[in-house]
Amino acid sequence: QLQLQESGPGLVKPSETLSLTCTVSGGSISSSTYYWGWIRQPPGKGLEWIGNIYYSGRTFYNPSLKTRVTISVDTSKNQFSLKLSSVTAADTAVYYCARWDQGSSGYNYGYDYWGQGTLVTVSS
């Protein structure tokens, strides 16, 4: 059974960089039919897509966050990571990592596996 687990600091100071890692177990991050993504959810609010990465390192970012976001992948560790720079209180949220299934034919199947999420609070 595939599992995803987010890890990283739960408290980040304003103007600093938020860094999170997602560890994938029970499957390979190097599979050609999947993308790996980050989604966040401010407390009591809706979901916001941050970006996706392919095992090759190809990335896709939310245009509204693009200048501050870097997503990277480490296939040797079966992990991918998120960095969000210059954070403010508006970046306080539960951050989820998830798997996007694109299938072998390129047909999209959605985010089918999710981590449990980790709350990151931006505060001094």
Next chain:
Amino acid sequence: EIVMTQSPATLSVSPGERATLSCRASQSVSSNLAWYQQRPGQAPRLLIYGASTRATGIPARFSGSGSGTEFTLTISSLQSEDFAVYFCQQYNNWPTFGQGTKVEIK
């Protein structure tokens, strides 16, 4: 950005009754739409992709329909575990989510 608008914000339904949730896109997304269920304190769970195809393990009481800009999620007979928040997501362009519909016990 494609804006997804869900209605109603809250839906009060009795167990065993039908629930109908709506999702509208600000421009056509074809059938590139997914529905997710989120229970309190849990991560979202994929219910529907391609507007109408149930994901693996999703009960048949969940059904999706629509294309273009208008979409519907129907839960035919609400069970206790179905009281949750439901989000639609388009992936025709960079992904965006609706603000959610909370299905609560009447």
